[in-house]
Amino acid sequence: MPTGVAMRDVRAQLFDAAERVLLRAGPSALTSRAVTDEAGCAKGVLHRHFDDFDAFLADFVLDRARRMGVQAAALRDSAGTGTVVGNLAGAMTAVFESVAMAILPLITFRDELRARLRETWPTGLPVIAEAVEMVAAYLAAERDLGRIAPHAEVEVLAPTLLGAGHLQFADRAAPTPDPDAVRKTVLTVVGGVLR
Structure with a gap:
């Protein structure tokens, strides 16, 4: 997603993206880059909403x-x-x-x-x-x-x-x-x- 374009309900979009990656490619493929690519946003979006990737994963689970x-x-x-x-x-x-x-x-x-x-x-x-x-x-x-x-x-x-x-x-x-x-x-x- 281009910089400056607002995402609605960022957490839900990132969680849904993580689920798709997890179901399609398994846990070893679940990285912050894979999630943000799947969600169509910059990697920084995830890190603006979560302390780190493990914090994101905990909230996702x-x-x-x-x-x-x-x-x-x-x-x-x-x-x-x-x-x-x-x-x-x-x-x-x-x-x-x-x-x-x-x-x-x-x-x-x-x-x-x-x-x-x-x-x-x-x-x-x-x-x-x-x-x-x-x-x-x-x-x-x-x-x-x-x-x-x-x-x-x-x-x-x-x-x-x-x-x-x-x-x-x-x-x-x-x-x-x-x-x-x-x-x-x-x-x-x-x-x-x-x-």
Whole structure:
């Protein structure tokens, strides 16, 4: 973007650009230059709004974690409708086909980013921690409705389900897992508590 041309909502534009780079080329390609090139602006724009690139990345990750709220509400609202397995399979696919899968290695391999995230996110990995809470809340709602057993330990089932899902979706270069395979994974994890 030429100097002197105002950008609207700079943070959102830079975050969206970072997501596109991350999804297209992976965490190793995510540099300040790649983000600003993708956003169509000068590199200095990023540094005017963030102390440094790790500060930008921390805010980007937290922004994407907060966006899980919409997905969490939709899953919670689906309680009592459709099938538990179908609802969970759809939610898992949505989580793991999103930027969440690309954020995990980004956090894992950038020590400074992890340190900055710990300042506001003391435990767990943002995005995945939100996904675990989302699934646990949904399972609790289904338990309250009697569609899963009253003894179901949703705090154990949720991370187990997301861990299994992560393994299915981990290879970003491979084709998306078959929907039947995702449903089979969900059924294997929660089948013992379905009513």
